Amino acid sequence: MNILIFSLILLAGAYVAGLLGSLTGLGGGVVVIPLLTLVFHVDIRYAIGAALLASIANSSGAASAYIKEGITNVRLGMFLEIATTLGAVGGALIAVFTPTNTIAILFGVVLIFSALMTVRKKHEHALQEGSRLSYVLKLNGSYPTPQGEVPYKLQNIGGGFSIMLLAGVLSGLLGIGSGALKVLAMDGAMKIPFKVSTTTSNFMIGVTAAASAVVYLQRGYIDPGIAFPVVLGVLGGAFTGARLLTVMNPKTLRYIFCVAISFVALEMIYNGLHHQF
Template sequence: MTILTFSIILLVGSYLAGLLGSLTGLGGGVVVIPLLTLVFGVDIRYAIGAALLASIATSSGSASAYVKEGITNIRLGMFLEIATTIGAVIGALIAVYTPTNTIAIMFGAVLIFSAAMTLRKKNQEVLTQGSPMAEKLKLNSTYPTKQGEVAYQLKNVGAGFSIMTVAGVISGLLGIGSGALKVLAMDTAMRIPFKVSTTTSNFMIGVTAAASAVVYLQRGYMDPGLAFPVMLGVLGGAFTGSKLLMKMNPQVLRVIFCAAIVFVAIEMMYNGFQHKF
């Protein structure tokens, strides 16, 4: 295969990955890793480098819209970024000592977990009485809904912070945004309304990914020949996805895609156990 053919196929594949990531809510990075490793036979280390770029691009691209609408809780995001960035750097450091097959197996497990998370029941309720810690850190805020601004408070700041550190480590180790874990920390532990937790998680992914991306860049995981089709394709796909999401509610599509993702995840794990990475 020539570079031209490869670049075009990868561009189209990345576009579909971005579209799929956006429609399922899994993010751009997670679909890029199986695409590169299973379809193109690329070494998982190059795939991780490219996936990090995809995560930064889609996170920053879509975060800009949500920040503008005032849904994102910027203080909460900044506070939790202490946890995710420290975690991401730790993750990137232990990645060197982790066999690639182990990384593939872990990736498959996280992918299944993420798919399950996108299908679960979402927290729509607003907590009116938060913890003193949340008050002290000025984490309580408001967000716009159809009925006007709604004030919310939150609790379990310590638990949320701890889960965020784990999310950071996984993000740094596997090169993905690990949005599902971030949402879990905010939804389940801190009791934040779903809309705020998803957009704030998305807002944080860029910074978390950047913290480990610089380590991977210096380690030589980021190949220019892979970087440009992935960056352009995933961004384009995510953009189309966000337009489609405004027009329809893809609940049925989401179930089908998530089922497909689970098959991909099993394939990753199987290959990992067979030492094919």
Template sequence: MHTAFLMLLIGLFAGTMGAILGIGGGMIITPIITLGMGLPIKYAIGASIIAVIATSSGSTIAFLKDDVLNLRVAMFLELATSIGAIVGALLTGVFNPAILYFLFGCLLLFASWNMVRKLRSGKEVLHRATPDKLAEKLKLNNSYYDKNLHEQVDYEVENVPGGMTIMFGAGLASGLLGIGSGAFKVMALDNVMKMPLKPSSATSNLMMGVTAAASATIYFFNGSIRPDIAVPLSLGIIVGAALGSRIMQHMPSRWLRIIFVPVLAYLGLQMAFKAFGVTI
């Protein structure tokens, strides 16, 4: 009972933060389970997969109801992510993962710096003189009601090929390195395709669940998912994700970026150092 209650609280915290940032709860759950509770990394990975699916399920319902996420962008970009995951799985054992760890780490560090630059400039939505023709043809442009600003925000999507490339890389990282790719999804939507941060986070939440569901079956059958961990964790995450999705919509976008900067910087440094066999 003590372990179940502890997992419930961990799930509540991970689900809340995962829904707010759009990166899943894996980066929160894995160190707690391995370092704090002393469980093998195998079960931490299984719990991380469950966390991503539960966070996606709990938050997507609220984001869909409030029309914050961009469903057309999510479904379109998921094609690139899925293809990348398949290619990554096929390249396992062939390509040197250290190179990818370093490249993806540098990419996340660049995204963190870019967010700092946006914070300094004070610009949240970038308006362009010429709309993106491909985004218009695919009907990817959208709008959402910002509950913090109390106004409807119209936005346009740009650089669709660039976003597709990052999403392919995110899927490649997931399939080849076995890591979560929520940070890459948010980076592609916010930095490359110039979507506002709130719909970027909401759209990332939906996409993560689709990607994680594809690999969950494998982890289930190889015994990485323990019911005594997964069940209370999932219950806490679903409640936390529903709560986090509400909190995120009322937060100023500037606060979201302030939270995002150290998260992306930490993930970037972690991946870059891992390329040289150093764990931080």
């Protein structure tokens, strides 16, 4: 295989990954890692480098649209980024001492967890009473719905912050956005409306990924020949996905994709256990 053919196939694959990531809500970066390692037999470290770049592109592109709609809670995102960037730098540090097979196994586990998170029941709660800290930190807000502006308040800030720290570590270690964990922290612990959770999580992914990506770039994980087809492909796929989402509600599709991705995750775990990485 020459470089031209490899690049074109990878571009097409990354496009599909971006599309899948967008339709399932998992993010294209997550889907591109198994594609690179299992299909193209690329070392997982190069895959992580490229996936981080794809996550930044994806998150930044989508975030600009959500901010415009006024759904993203920018203060909350900023505050929680203390936790995620701290975690991400820590995770990128631990990564040096972690065997690649362990990383692959961990990746598989997180992928299955993320798939489960996207198909679970969503709560559109909006608390009327927030915790003391939510007032001190000015984290309460409101968001637009078809029925008008809905105010919401936050609780359990400490719990949410701790989960964000873990999300950051996993993001730095595995090279993914770990959007699912971020949503768990905001939706599950702090009881933020689901729409605000997902958009604010997406807003944070870019900064979190950048914090560890600068470490990975300096370590030589980012290969130009892999990076350009992956970034352009994932970005294109995500763009198509976002368009498709406005005209259809891919509920059934989401279930099918999440099951498929869980099988891929199992293969990552299996290969990791058999030291294939």
